[in-house]
Amino acid sequence: MFSKNHLPIIAVLGGTGNEGPGLALRWAYHGYQVIIGSRLKEKAQATATTLNEQLGTDSILGLENGAAARKADICVLTVVHTAHKQAIDGLKDDLKGKILVDATARVDFRDPKPPSPPSAARLAQERLGSDVRVVAAFQNVPATALRKSIDQPLEDDVLICADDPADVEEVSKLVECLGMNAYYAGNLDNAIVVEGLTSILISLNKYYKSRSGSIQISGISKD
Amino acid sequence: MFSKNHLPIIAVLGGTGNEGPGLALRWAYHGYQVIIGSRLKEKAQATATTLNEQLGTDSILGLENGAAARKADICVLTVVHTAHKQAIDGLKDDLKGKILVDATARVDFRDPKPPSPPSAARLAQERLGSDVRVVAAFQNVPATALRKSIDQPLEDDVLICADDPADVEEVSKLVECLGMNAYYAGNLDNAIVVEGLTSILISLNKYYKSRSGSIQISGISKD
Numbered sequence: 393m394f395s396k397n398h399l400p401i402i403a404v405l406g407g408t409g410n411e412g413p414g415l416a417l418r419w420a421y422h423g424y425q426v427i428i429g430s431r432l433k434e435k436a437q438a439t440a441t442t443l444n445e446q447l448g449t450d451s452i453l454g455l456e457n458g459a460a461a462r463k464a465d466i467c468v469l470t471v472v473h474t475a476h477k478q479a480i481d482g483l484k485d486d487l488k489g490k491i492l493v494d495a496t497a498r499v500d501f502r503d504p505k506p507p508s509p510p511s512a513a514r515l516a517q518e519r520l521g522s523d524v525r526v527v528a529a530f531q532n533v534p535a536t537a538l539r540k541s542i543d544q545p546l547e548d549d550v551l552i553c554a555d556d557p558a559d560v561e562e563v564s565k566l567v568e569c570l571g572m573n574a575y576y577a578g579n580l581d582n583a584i585v586v587e588g589l590t591s592i593l594i595s596l597n598k599y600y601k602s603r604s605g606s607i608q609i610s611g612i613s614k615d
Numbered sequence: 616m617f618s619k620n621h622l623p624i625i626a627v628l629g630g631t632g633n634e635g636p637g638l639a640l641r642w643a644y645h646g647y648q649v650i651i652g653s654r655l656k657e658k659a660q661a662t663a664t665t666l667n668e669q670l671g672t673d674s675i676l677g678l679e680n681g682a683a684a685r686k687a688d689i690c691v692l693t694v695v696h697t698a699h700k701q702a703i704d705g706l707k708d709d710l711k712g713k714i715l716v717d718a719t720a721r722v723d724f725r726d727p728k729p730p731s732p733p734s735a736a737r738l739a740q741e742r743l744g745s746d747v748r749v750v751a752a753f754q755n756v757p758a759t760a761l762r763k764s765i766d767q768p769l770e771d772d773v774l775i776c777a778d779d780p781a782d783v784e785e786v787s788k789l790v791e792c793l794g795m796n797a798y799y800a801g802n803l804d805n806a807i808v809v810e811g812l813t814s815i816l817i818s819l820n821k822y823y824k825s826r827s828g829s830i831q832i833s834g835i836s837k838d
Contacts, residue, residue: 504801506808509731534834547833551815557822578727578818585729585815588808592774595801596835599780604834610770611757611827612819 400562403464405429405457406471406479408439411495411530414538415468415570417443420452421542422569427453429460429467436460446542461486466493466562468530473498473512480516488523492516493563494583495530497590504594511583513553527563528553528583531590533572536603545571548606552576553583575609623785626687628652628680629694629702631662634718637761638691638753638793640666643675644765645792650676652683652690659683669765684709689716689785691753696721696735703739711746715739716786717806718753720813727814727821734806736776750786751776751806754813756795759826768794771829775799776806798832 404416407428420426420443428443430436433456440454453460461467461483467490471479476496496512499505510518513528520526529552537546550567552574554560560576567574577586589607596605627639630651643649643666651666653659656679663677676683684690684706690713694702699719719735722728733741736751743749752775760769773790775797777783783799790797800809812830819828 506732506805509729575819576822577815578822582729582811582815582818585808585811588805588811592800592805592808595805596798596832599799599801600835600837602835605832606834608831608833609819609828610831611829612823612825614823 399424400465401425401427401463402566403427403429403460403467405460405467405469405483406475408435409470409472410535411533411538412468412470413439413443414535415470415530416452417446417542418538418570419566420447420449425451427455427460427463429455429457431457458483458486461490464490466491466566468493468495469516470495476512477515477519480519484520487520491525491527491559491562492520493527493529493566497531497587499587499591499594501594504591506588506591507584509581509584511553511580511587513583514580517555517580525556525559526554526580527559528580528586529563529567531583531586532593532606534593534604534606537606547571549573549575549608551586551609553578553580553586555579573609575612575614622647623688624648624650624686625789626650626652626683626690628683628690628692628706629698631658632693632695633758634753634756634761635691635693636662636666637758638693639675640669640765641761641793642789643670643672648674650678650683650686652678652680654680681706681709684713687713689714689789691716691718692739693718693753699735700738700742703742707743710743714748714750714782714785715743716750716752716789720754720810722810722814722817724817727817729811729814730807732804732807734776734803734810736806737803740778740803748779748782749777749803750782751803751809752786752790754806754809755816755830757816757827757829760829770794772796772798772831774809774832776801776803776809778802796832798835798837
């Protein structure tokens with residue numbers, strides 16, 4: 393979809409929280425132009441400044457979410473799950489024509505339960521309509537993994553759900569440039585399982601006193 | 616719960632299908648007394664005979680499901696998913712005082728979708744009442760793995776869900792003696808995610824033309 397010489401511009405919406413900055417930093421490190429989005433432009437700019445300092449660059453911008461979305465080719469939504477629906481509704485016009493990667497897992501860390509269908513990504517697709525191509529990914533990547541040194545590859549596997557497998561290709565590149573394996577796991581309804589896996593991983597972390605539980609896929613050859 | 620010198624007796628209910636015989640064979644190989652259960656005693660006996668021939672023993676019995684359950688300490692339910700509810704209701708009295716390991720994933724192999732809550736195991740617990748301790752496990756073990764040579768360890772990870780973690784101990788032994796890692800993944804509601812993983816694995820197998828997709832847990836130390 394994007395030419396070899398033109399990497400897509402990525403906006404990380406709600407990008408000042410636990411997951412967003414770590415992803416944004418890595419994509420910028422791997423040559424993508426990255427914009428941090430936030431409800432408040434000042435907050436986005438503060439996070440962008442911190443990330444630019446870590447990278448020794450000034451390439452990362454900070455903008456209000458809507459402006460960030462409009463400037464981007466691919467938007468990655470990393471808002472806290474309680475803000476998901478409101479964020480989707482507020483960005484409907486800004487997301488037209490874009491790929492929206494929804495990383496939302498509607499799971500309470502203190503009381504992890506599997507969320508009820510439809511999946512967050514299905515819900516987003518229904519509310520945004522067919523002008524936006526929603527892809528679900530990154531719901532299981534632990535924030536602790538993103539705090540690792542930037543030159544250490546992440547080792548998690550990422551299940552990607554989308555109604556159209558063609559939309560998966562660009563998102564797979566965003567996964568694989570971080571050192572992770574990307575697997576196409578079916579349509580947006582399947583994303584309810586991936587969201588639920590977050591509740592399982594939190595349960596495992598609590599029971600086994602870990603912080604880094606993650607899943608890997610085996611027995612699948614992608615060649 | 617069971618003394619070191621007394622391994623629990625295992626009944627594999629609905630044990631003549633895709634999953635049951637492979638599990639039964641391996642547990643018998645590892646020294647457990649195993650009973651194959653089926654709706655028809657003759658069918659159970661035929662499967663038991665085949666397995667005994669493979670092992671060069673006559674230790675595996677074949678009985679009608681109810682009789683098999685009554686003789687066992689731990690019952691493992693491996694009926695086809697469309698027969699789940701009926702099997703549970705028909706075995707209510709026979710399962711009293713037992714651990715019931717529910718391996719059911721209510722997923723159609725031709726059209727894999729995540730099942731709707733409640734999980735099969737939660738549904739079983741509700742219908743069986745508190746006289747039966749339901750544990751969910753083995754929903755993701757691919758039938759192809761069970762067709763491997765019996766002296767080859769299985770390499771899948773098994774997520775075990777139960778309302779009482781104390782019930783997980785014996786079931787973990789059934790998992791680990793087969794070479795698999797057992798992880799306690801929270802209460803029976805979480806089993807809806809594990810069931811759903813079966814639909815994800817089938818989707819992966821279809822897309823990547825595999826038959827052996829499975830999941831593994833990483834980042835958790837059980838020591």
